[in-house]
Structure formats: structure tokens, C-alpha cells
Amino acid sequence: MTNIQIRTFREEDAEVVKELFTLAMSEHVPSSFTHLLKQPPTQMLLMCVFCSLMASSKSFLLPILAVTLLLAGARQLVVYMFNSYIETTLKKDLNNISDTYLKQKDSCFWVAESDGRVVGTVACLPAELSPGCLELKRMSVRRSYRGLGIAKDLCRTVANFTRDRGYPAVVLYTSVVQTDAQKLYEHMGYQKIREFVVPELIAKIVNFTLLEYRLDLQQDGKKN
Template sequence: MSDYKIRGYKDSDYEAVRELFSAGMNEYVPPVCVHVLKQPWVLFVLTCMFICLLVSSKSLILPVLAVTLALALGRQLLGYCWSMYIDHCLKEDLRDISKTYMQSKGSCFWVAEADEIVIGTVAAKPSEEKQEELVLKRMSVRKDFRGLGIGKALSREVLSFARQNQYRSVILNTLMVQHEAQKMYESVGFKKYIEFVLPTVYGKLINFTVSKYRHDILPGS
């Protein structure tokens, strides 16, 4: 593997950053589908559908086809909802990255680059809920470059930025399917301090859990 470097975001990175974010988020569609399928009420509905159709039709083909169709439709619906979330992010802070992060006090956006190709990103901006708290956002590493410590290096870049700008802590959010990311954050000192179900109808319906992590910046560290 070629050496990589971490540097500040440039306007020429715009399309590469957005594409990397979209590709990374789309990887979570299958795990989310599996998570939804494991929910008790979903299994109950599918089981009832199968049994009712089996009893009424006295044929195995119809219930199997019906359950298969229900799973396919559910997969399409989840994929559509996920794509809407990605589109929402692209239209918010990732719409004008320079303005949001590079031109705002206490914020920054970094990219990891290898052979002049963007292979990773991370951003940081002040928390809207608590003073002297920095939020780590938009962490993403290209799939074929994972497991090489790039995510850890990007995380440490944010922690260094927090120290230099006198923040007392760095926080971040992870989803219930981001197991590898959670392990990576824990390996650089982040600790989970709260876990909650997204307070929306669909969040409660599919038990969409968000875990918040924090890394306290010790004085003089």
C-alpha cells in the first residue's frame, strides 16, 4: 500500500468526499435490513402471514412467494428511506463543506489521501448543545483501505485539534450497525456514555438505536 497523508480539505476534494460518504453509508443498508428482520413484531407478522396463507391456500408455494415478496418490498422501502437520509446529509453540511467547516471558527474538515486519491474523511464542529465540546462527524474510510489504522489516525487528528482549540471533550454518534466503527473509537479512548432509541415513529418501530461516545480532553494532555 502507498503511504497516505492527512491534510485539510480543499475545494477540489468536493466530489470525492461526497461520493465517499454516500458509498460508505450505502454499505449499511444490508445490516439495517437484518436488524429490522430480527425485530419480534416483524418476525410475528411474517410468521402469521405464512401460516394464514398456508392454511387458506393449502399450498406451500403461495405463502413462500408472499413472504418473499414482503421481504423484497421491505428491502426496497428501507433502501429508499436510507437514500433519503444520505441525500439529506448531502444537502446540509456536505453541500458547502468549505463554508460549514473550513470557514467556521472552531471547525475543520480533513481528508486522508493516497496517490492523490481521497481515501478517508473526518470533520469536527462545535457542539450546539454544550460549550467547549467538539463533535466528530463524517468519518469515512474507503472499503479497500480499512484495517490499516486510517480511521484511528483521523480520530487522533480531531483529538489534537480539540486540544489545540481548548475543547474539553469530543463527542460522536454511532448507529447500532456500526460495530467496527465503535470498536475503532473505543481503541483511541472514546467511551460510550449514553444509548437511546431514535425518538421518531420509525425509530421506535424498528428499535433504531444510537450510541453516543465521548473522549474527555485532560488539561495539559
Template structure:
């Protein structure tokens, strides 16, 4: 088991932190594709396309090739839109990490180090909805270092920071494909308090579910 330590973010960590976030989010593309494929309307379209081509062509090759092409095109489009989301994050709070997370009250950024390399990240900032609440963001651990308790340690670092700052709770958002992350947060003490479909055309079309979790500082004391 690799030893690790958690420390405060430094400017020298900038590129590595952004790379960890990008690679971590990119891992979800296959899971998102599977989620979309399970939607009833998608299965209906694929089935109708297959049967229509099978009847009209009286050949199995054409419908199989057509479905394969549609799946490949869908995978490409989902990957493209997912990359746009990643780029959006990199140009927002991760564009200037020092300013976003290290200069304001209630904001902070930590990294986890193992084997002299940064292998995990987490950040926190004040909630826009409640002044007594902090939002946990940018949790990510490199794939080869998962299962060592690093994510739990980073979560507890945020909770400790919130407790010392006199905040009442820590909240976070997860996506419908982040099953391992949800189980990890629940094991630390976070509780799901609301679940909703992303209120956009794309979100409703693919049933893009966001689950919100909260850790109540006062009830945990």
C-alpha cells in the same frame, strides 16, 4: 500496506468527499435490513402471514412467494428511506463544505490520501449543547483501505485539533449497525456515555438505536 497522509480539505475535493460519504453510508443498508428483521413484531407478522397462507392455500408455494415478496418490498423501502437520509446530509452540512467546516471557529475538515487518491474523510464542528465540546462528524474510509489505521489516524487528528483549541471533549454519534466503527472509536479512547432509541415513529418502530461516545481531553492528558 498502502502509505497514506492526512491533509486539510480543499475545494477540489468536493465531489470525491461527497461520493465517499454516500457510498460509505449505503453499505449499511443490508445491516439495517437484518436489524429490522430481528424485531419481534416483524418476525410475528411474517410468521402469521406464512402460516395463514399455508393453511388457507394448503400449498407451500404461495406462502413462500408471499414472504419473498414482502422481504423484497421491505428491502426496497428501507433502501429508499436510507437514500433520503443520505440526500438530506448532502443538502445540509455537505452542501457547502467550505462554509460549514472551514470558515468557523472550532470547525475543520480533513481528508486522507493514499495512492494519490482520497480514501477517507473526517470533520469536526462545535457542539450545540456545550461550548467546550466539539462534535466529530463525517468519518468515512473507503472499503478497500480499511484496516490500515486510517480511521484511527483521522480520529486522533480531530482529538489533536480539539486539544490545541482548548476544548474539553470530543463527542460523536454511531448507529446500532456500526459495530466496527464503535470498536475503532473505543480503541482510540472514546467511551460510550448514552444510548437511546431515535425519538421518531420510524425510530421506535424498528428500534433504531443511537450510541453517543465522548473523548475527554483533560482526563487523557
């Protein structure tokens, strides 16, 4: 069995933490593209373009080419959205993890280590949108180490940290396309309390929905 240790972030972990975050976010491009294709406005646009060009050109080639180009453009739009989010995050809290998470009150950043290799991350800090709660952030586990219970241990680490500091609950945000993450959080006792579309223009175009989850904690030392 793989020996996993969860410990507090150290400065020498910075680059691998950024790598794990980038890889984890990039994994969601295909599912997000599929999500976009399932949206009625997308399907209507493709159908209208195909039928219009079919009627005007009397040929299959032009409408097929046009739809193909639209699909390629849609995928690039999704890639751009994720790359922008990754770049912004790397420049913000992940640019100086110690200042953001270790030097601030009621905040922390942990890594999961296996035989000296960082294979997972998680963090928490006071929630901006839910005063009086802590927010779980930056959860990721290297693909080859999934299924070993690492993500569950990282979730428990945040819950215990939150409980020890007297906060009543943990909140987190995940996306509609992250179905594995949703199953994990629900298994750990989180309840979905809200859905909303990201306010940025591109996210609105692709109907990129975020889900808010909440885990209420007992304050008697027992796990929820």
C-alpha cells in the same frame, strides 16, 4: 507502506468527499436489513402472515410468496431510509463544506490523501446536543484502504484539534449496525454513554438505534 497525509479540505476535494460518504453509508444497508429481521415485531409479523395464509389457503405457495414480498418490501424500506439520509446530508453540510466547517469557529474538515488520492474524511464542529464539546462527524475511509490505521489517525486529528481549542471532550454518534466503527472508537478511548432510537417514523419502524460516544480529553498536552 502506503504514504498517508492528512490535510485540510480543499474545494477540489468536494466530489470525492461526497462519493466516499455515499459509498460508506450504502455499505450499511445489508446489516441494517439483518437488524430489522432480528426484531421480534418483524419476526412475529412474518410468522403471523405465513401461518394465517397457510391455514386459509392450505397451500405453501401463497404464504411463501407473501413472506417473500414482505421481505422485499422491508429491504426497500431500509434502502429508502439510507438514500433519504444520504440525499439530505449531501444537500446540507456536504453541499458547502467550506462554509459549514472551514469558515465557522472551532470547526474543521480533513481528508486523508494517499499518492494524491483522497481515501478518507473526517470533520468536527461544536456539538449541538452536548454544549461545550466538539462533535466528530463524517468519518469514512475507502474500503480498499482500511486496516492501515487511517481511521485512527483521523480520530487523533480530531482529538488534537479539540484539545488545542480548550474543549474538554469529543462526542460522536454512530449506529447499532456499525460494529466496526464501534470497535474503533472504543479502541481509541471513547465511552458509550447513551442509546436512542432515531425519531423519524421509518427509523422507529426498523428500530434503528444510535449510540452516543464520548472521549474526555486531558488539557495538559498529553493524549488521553
